[in-house]
Amino acid sequence: MVYEVFARKSRGDVLKHVGNVTAPDDELAKVYAFSTYDEEKWFDMFIAPRDRWVEVFNRYEPASELGIAAAKPRKAAR
Amino acid sequence: MNQTVAPEPKAQVAARDLILVLADSKRLLGTRYAEWILGAPELETGIACASMAQDEWGHARLLYALLKDFDEDIDRLEHGREPHEYASIELLDRSPASWAEFVAINALVDTALTVQLRALTESSYAPLRQRVAKLIDEERFHEAHGVAWSRRLASTPEGRSALNEAVQQVLPKAVQWFGLPGDDAAADGLMAGTADDLRDAFIAAIAPVLENVRGTDGSAGLDFESFDPRTRRTRGTSPDAETIARVRGDKNRAFLMD
Numbered sequence: 121m122v123y124e125v126f127a128r129k130s131r132g133d134v135l136k137h138v139g140n141v142t143a144p145d146d147e148l149a150k151v152y153a154f155s156t157y158d159e160e161k162w163f164d165m166f167i168a169p170r171d172r173w174v175e176v177f178n179r180y181e182p183a184s185e186l187g188i189a190a191a192k193p194r195k196a197a198r
Numbered sequence: 199m200n201q202t203v204a205p206e207p208k209a210q211v212a213a214r215d216l217i218l219v220l221a222d223s224k225r226l227l228g229t230r231y232a233e234w235i236l237g238a239p240e241l242e243t244g245i246a247c248a249s250m251a252q253d254e255w256g257h258a259r260l261l262y263a264l265l266k267d268f269d270e271d272i273d274r275l276e277h278g279r280e281p282h283e284y285a286s287i288e289l290l291d292r293s294p295a296s297w298a299e300f301v302a303i304n305a306l307v308d309t310a311l312t313v314q315l316r317a318l319t320e321s322s323y324a325p326l327r328q329r330v331a332k333l334i335d336e337e338r339f340h341e342a343h344g345v346a347w348s349r350r351l352a353s354t355p356e357g358r359s360a361l362n363e364a365v366q367q368v369l370p371k372a373v374q375w376f377g378l379p380g381d382d383a384a385a386d387g388l389m390a391g392t393a394d395d396l397r398d399a400f401i402a403a404i405a406p407v408l409e410n411v412r413g414t415d416g417s418a419g420l421d422f423e424s425f426d427p428r429t430r431r432t433r434g435t436s437p438d439a440e441t442i443a444r445v446r447g448d449k450n451r452a453f454l455m456d
Contacts, residue, residue: 141242147346152242154339155249 123149124173125157127165135166209386213323214268215285215428216314216388218275221261222286223311226437227303228254229445233293234300246343250304253336260333264325277446281436285429287311289371291437298351298360302368305344305407310372312337313400314389322387345406352410362411373397374420378427 122142126135138157143149146167153167231251238244262275271278289307294300315334321327348365351357377383377393384392391399401408424433437445 142240143242144350145346147342148242148350151246151339151343151346155246155343156242158249 121145121149122170123153123167124170125153125165125167127157127160127162129161130163133163138165140170141167209322209388210268212383212386212388213326214265214270216383217261217264217268217326219285219287219430220311220314221258221265221275222284223290223307224254224261225258225445226284226286226290226441227307227311228252228258229441230290230293230300230303234297237297239297243343243347246339250308250340250343253340257333257336260329264329267325277451279442279446281439281442284437284442285431286437287371287375288431288435289368289375291435291441293441294364296360296364298357299364299367301344301347301351301361302364304340305348306365306368306372306404308337308340308344309403309407310375310400312341313396313403314376316399317389317391317396320390341403348407348410358410365407365411370420373400374422374425375430376400377430378422378425379420381427 121144122140123146124140125138127138128135141149141152141156143152146169149167149169153165157165228251231247231254234247235244235251238247262272265275266272287307287310289303294303312334315330315337318326318330319334321330348361351361376396379392379394381393383389384395425431426433436442443449
């Protein structure tokens, strides 16, 4: 499972997205987030599994819905 | 003599010995962690090994530096000793042969060192007391890594049996490491609690790991016959020469500046 990692430098700052880690459960994800992103002196850090994100909207409709075929793979040069 | 050193000669020896035991054990533990940076089962856990290795080496550095107050030659301590002079915990003499063994070392040995550090937060020896809080704080995620991985291994029958075997191997020596029952370091105010108190605290601390293995409660009979209380090792044993060559940084000596 992919977990997105958020942290901030001081209380009251907005959380900043700092990266992600792949882990089988919350427990290991916490350890991995800490050991991967601990280089800076963060005030606090949070993780959230990517599959729990709820999309509110995006400005880009999928190409298929616009009737545009996906780009064909280029032929290998002979 | 520096006034921060405990006044009683016996207490001084006990403090010096304990600091060396912790420093050597942390240096060896850092080395074992480093060996698994590239061999770990997934990228993230390799990064965790790198991070834990850095912590342990940093702690060892800081602990060796404390020994200046005891008129020790720090350069010799770090770079000039033979394997038989090391006071590191015996369980780190060899590299863990498998990931399950690595997890047992991470979960039990690292936690044993931390339990010992916690007993020093009220130590009568001020320089030690002032530094341990930072070390303990940095250990939080080491324990969490060991517990999380022991749970993960225990989630499959093969992993559970490998973990079980590794824990059975590691546990008796880890329990023994706290020293002889009736050791009077506590009475000198060097640390809070006797060796037996620390053993109890250790068993309590590793309960989340022991949950994942069968029939192990750490209460197996202790054998102190060849145990050297100063180094907390079996007499006549030592890490191998190759490990110590790496720990000393022999290959990097040429780059050291005066």
